[in-house]
Amino acid sequence: MHHKTQPISILVCALGGEGGGVLSEWLVQAALLAGYPVQGTSIPGVAQRTGATTYYVEIFPVPQSELAGRRPVFSLYPVPGALDLLVSSELLETVRQIGNGFATAQRTQVISSSTRTLTTHERMQLGDGRMPDAPLREVVARHSREHQVFDMAAVTREAGTVVSAVMFGAVAASGLLPFPRTVCEQVIRAGERGVDASLRGFARAFDIVSSARQHTTFVRQVVAGDPPPAAAAARAPTEAELPRETAAAFPAATHDLLTLGLARMVDYQDRAYGELYLERLQRILAAERASDPDGGKGWAITRETARYLALWMAFDDIVRVADLKCRVSRRDRVRQEVKVAEGELLRVYDHFKPGVAEAAALLPAGPAQALLRWDRRRQARGKEPFSLALKVGTHQVLGFLSLRTLASLRWLRRRGSRFALEQNLIERWLAAVEHGARTDWTLGHEIALCGRLIKGYGSTNERGKDNLLHVVDHLATSPTLETDRRRAEAIRAARTAALADEAGTALDQALQQHGAPARPVKAVPIRFMRRPARSAVQTP
Secondary structure (H helix, E strand, O other): OOOOOOOEEEEEEEOOOOOHHHHHHHHHHHHHHHOOOEEEEEEOOOHHHHOOEEEEEEEOOOOHHHOOOOOOOOOOOOOOOOOOEEEEOOHHHHHHHHHOOOOOOOOOEEEEEOOOOOOHHHHHOOOOOOOOHHHHHHHHHHOOOEEEEEOHHHHHHHHOOOHHHHHHHHHHOOOOOOOOHHHHHHHHHOOOOOHHHHHHHHHHHHHHHHHHHHHHHHHHHHHOOOOOOOOOOOOOOOOOOOOHHHHHHOOHHHHHHHHHHHHHHHHHOOHHHHHHHHHHHHHHHHHHHHHOOOOOOOOHHHHHHHHHHHHHHOOOOHHHHHHHHOOHHHHHHHHHHOOOOOOOOOOOEEEEOOEHHHHHOOOOHHHHHHHHHHHHHHHHOOOOOOEOOEEEEOOOHHHHHHHHHHHOOHHHHOOOHHHHHHHHHHHHHHHHHHHHHHHOHHHHHHHHHHHHHOOOOOHHHHHHHHHHHHHHHHHOOOOOOOOHHHHHHHHHHHHHHHHHOOOOHHHHHHHHHOOOOOOOOOOOOOOOOOOOOOOOOOOO
16 A cells, blocks of 8 residues: 555556547646646667656645645755556567566556557568566566556547557556546546547546456456455457357367368358358368377467468459558548548549459459460569559548459459469469378477468568468478378478568578478569769860
């Protein structure tokens, strides 16, 4: 419990543009309005080097009217080990401040968003370079007297406000402030813009933290053997369910990914495409059962195949891009990001640069190949690949209808050359996963994980598919590797190398170390640029 002779110390951590300064001012104004001595300071951060901008607020828990003219002495900076409340809008930033020693298990209450803003190092990885959340949450739990972690970004979007209002509601519900919630709401109402949205975000966060603290109190009372007389059981959130026949055909451990994958296929194409997705996974499941009948390894081959198959089958094309840009959710997100106020107009311009490959993807194989050969001949003569630079005003009727018309061409996708090509490549990968799973579980699992190589679009996507098929074709059944276990180890090494080096040098080395040939060198056209003629210089 906090002692009344010491100020309540609050450290707020917010990233750029999240309104941390506004939150600090709200806290100071609320304390002054309620008649409590207060002081606030800030320390700016610099991108990834020193983290977020931090705001430090100290509130003396005794009203000014009871101090008989005395004035408390405040600190300008937070002191490690002497912090009462740490509030942060980003999970890794929370852990960073804990690493600085500010939070302690004996004193500090931590309120953090579960949201992550990826660091530069995480973004640079070719594969999934994200730091897992579980270790970060464990650090928060270990170094806090009490902690509440929830998705502040989601609450912000739902309320149509900024995260500072959500953080203010969380602080008000922490139980540390010596004044009531109504004072905080009164400060928000004194603002000029976005009052209603800020109050919605404030109320939602207040309810989340209050409910979490009540649940924590209930658990502690139960552990102590003194449960409250009337305790309402919490109801688990309802999840989307698979069709009954599908759920019966697959183990329960795979249902979460199957639900997401099936929904993605239906949204991307149609119900028949979703059924194709499930049929393919039934083959993989039958193969996995051959090497792991009891599912002792959690049906990991089926789960990983379900994950990467859903991503591959929903490959990006111009129809998909147009569909996503026409959605109401995208419009609402843009309006929230630019903070459009009531009565303000918003103009949105989307820039596109479709080339021959994008157009050929929707044509049958014959016309598509003819169009691609024409563009290759142009490039051989030293010209750049043909493309059209388009600027479409999607806030206008004509611009929106043009994208909506393009998005309605999903029926044409099945007749296009790229659709046939992608399905052929998918089947080659699935056949390798199926064969590997039947002969050796580890081999099948490693081949399934190679689906990670398929990502991005354009040249990145093409390179990923080439790498995957080269690894599968030359390592999955390599006669130079005597056992399936050695083949699995070779595939793991090649996959790791492919994700670590975009140029492919490490992958070629890994392939050759395991007796496979390096990837063939692709021909790249060379364009010679004419040197501009030097203008004549006239001398006086």
